[in-house]
Amino acid sequence: MKDNLSVQEMDKRPLLEVQNLKKHFEVSDGFRKKKLLKAVDGINFYLNEGETLGIVGESGCGKSTTGNLLIHLLEKTDGKIIFNGKDLDQLTKEEMRKSRADIQMIFQDPFSSLNPRMRVVDIIGEPLKTHTKMKKNEIREKVYQLMxxxxxxxxxxxxxxxEFSGGQRQRIGIARAIALRPKLIICDEPVSALDVSIQAQILNLLIKLQKEFSLTFIFIAHGLPAVKYISDRIAVMYLGKIVEITTKNQLFNQPMHPYTVSLVSAVPLPDPFIRDTRERIILEGDIPSNVDIPSGCRFRTRCPYAQERCKLEEPDLVELEKGHSVACHFPFRTIQNKKGEDELEGISASK
Known part of the structure; x- marks a missing residue:
């Protein structure tokens, strides 16, 4: 992309652009032999201002690592993170300091993320003390407003x-995250450690604050109902890759990747008649290791529709409909159409 963009062009650009982002860790196999664990293995997505992008997937798929890369808690192996039109790798120390104030994080564990030796006013006021020149009494009044x-x-x-419950501690973490009025907040499974009734309260609070403070969210979770409730678009990750990304309505009504279909069909529904009529994919086998990723499509070892091509070629993330991208050689809609014609002749679960 061009560096000398007009103001009008800048307004059209997403707040965040992630290009071929990778994070590989060097690990030992126990016999002094080093291997690469590909936690995040070349993902691409964008995020518009005021939007909430949900990121879902099984444990170990790389979603939390992605969040840590975006906030620079981890150093990336490769790729670009362009925030507010600027490549974060090209920023000076002072510019990077300012960008850190514009990107904040709400952590999964509301207890371990708070300093047990600090009082609540000091925890919430710490970002203001670090990044602003506000006086002590001004910080105290601002903290009370945030509370x-x-x-x-x-x-x-x-x-x-x-001295607080889990839900109250998460509210403290949220107050700290919004203290500097950031442009982007990364929510790393912020409700997974909470009771269901408290989860709803925290989700409603985040939606309220998003409107009040003009916030943009990346909401990372493995529970689809919470992601559906709060997100505008959803990205599904599997073994370090995004396999499908689209609006939440499209994802739940017309999922195209077999893995997404299996996730959606696994969400419990209170209506037994709907439950009985849903298309279901029951996944078998264990998730492959991020160290020894299968050749071709990394989902093929668990996919009931895998063919020979899936073993040989890794599918690219391709936009099949406007705003709906899928990384699959045989998207689920194609499979359904073929099933109606010849009852899936030729489709085998080759591993």
């Missing part, structure tokens, strides 16, 4: 994290 915004009583300010 109001997340539903915490101001009298709790003198307490320590261990």
């Amino acid at each position: 109001d915004a997340v539903g915490l009583d101001r009298s709790y300010g003198s307490r320590y994290p261990h």
Whole structure:
């Protein structure tokens, strides 16, 4: 992309662009032989301002690693992260410091992410103390405003994290994340450690704050209902790759990747009549290792529709419909059409 863009062109650009992002770790196999664990293996996506992008997948698929790369808690192996029109690798130290203030994170564990020796007012006020020139009394008043915004009583300010419930601790973490009015917040499974009733409260709070503070979210989770509730678009990851990305309505109503179909069909439904009529894919076998990734399509060892081509060629993430991209040689809609014609003749589960 061109560097000297006009103001009008800049306005049209996404807030975040991720290009061929990779994170490989060198690991030992126990016999002094080094191998590469490909946690994130070349992903591409964009995020518009004010949007919420959900990232879902099984444990170990690379979704949390992606979040850590975006906020520079991990150094990437390859690829580009372009935030607000600027390549983060090209920033000076001062520019990088400012970008860190514009990208904040809400962590999965609301207890371990808070300093147990600091009071709530100091935890929430720490970003203001680090990144602004506000005076002590100004920081204190700002902290109280943030506590109001997340539903915490101001009298709790003198307490320590261990004195709160999980939901209250997560509210403290959220208040800290929004303190600097960031452009982007990465939510790394922020409700997975909470009770279901508290999950709903936190999700509603995030939606409310997004409107109030004009926030943009990346919402990482493995629970599809929560992701569906809060997201505008959803990216599905498998073994370090994005296999499907589209709007939440498209993903749940017309999933195209067999892995996505299996995830959607596994979501419990209260209506037994709908449950009985849904197309289902029951996955068999274990997830392959990120160290020894299968040749060709990395999902083929668990896919009931895999063919010889799947073993030989890795599918690219291709836009099949506007805004709906899939990495599959035989998207599920194609399989369904073929099934109606010849009942899947020739399709075998070759491994």
